Amino acid sequence: IGNKIAQHHIGVAQQVTRKRGTRLPDPDLAYLEEGTSEFTRYIKELRWAQHFALLNREEMMDRVITQFGHWVGGHVRERERINCHHNFTQQETHYGKSVWVSRKGAIRAEPGDPGLIPGSMGTASYVVEGLGNPVSLNSSPHGAGREYSRTAARKTFSLTELKTAMLGIEFRATEAFIDEIPAAYKPIDQVMRDAADLVRVRHKLRQLINVKGD
Secondary structure, eight states, X not given: OHHHHHHHHHHHHHHHHHHHTOXXXXXXXXXXXXXXXXXXXXXXXXXXXXXXXXXXXXXXXXXXXXXXXXXXXXXXXXXXXXXXXXXXXEEEXXXXXXXXXXXEEEEEOOTTOEEEEOOOTTSOEEEEEEOOOGGGTSEEESSOOBSSOHHHHHHHOOHXXXXXXXXXXXXXXXXXXXXXXXXXXXXXXXXXXXXXXXXXXXXXXXXSXXXXXX
């Protein structure tokens, strides 16, 4: 749904840009001006999508906790829930100015903010706490980031290599997941070392089971 909203408003921005007579080196650089009706509608739908994503994560977490309780045969006490949004836009104040911050491939990491930085389906993930680095606009990476695009990964790696990379982890071995092979991502431990001035590591997690939808 987020992509549908984005594509619609990119089209609106391109139409508005043409009407303004603004010449851009690339049509994808089209923009909406704050204070216009087009901008207001975009932000309204953007916030709706972000709230939808929040409720979706909450529902998934509720179901996981319920099913885990069934599996262990008892009540599961929830100690802390970390809800970490990435790839989003919001209005913030930085260097004394009110600005719109778009975090693409990033999460908010203000002082004390709990966050999650995943590696891949076969490598470590981290629970972190933001340090509030002003140079990064209080942001940090939201994950390892890709070394190979999905298309390149499918051309480069095999199902056999995926099975080898996932030894010791329960997962569904299928060619549909080749583009998610750990080698398609940057080394998460190096990413975390590079982010040492952005976040503090609270926990390092290694998965036992990996669940992915087709």
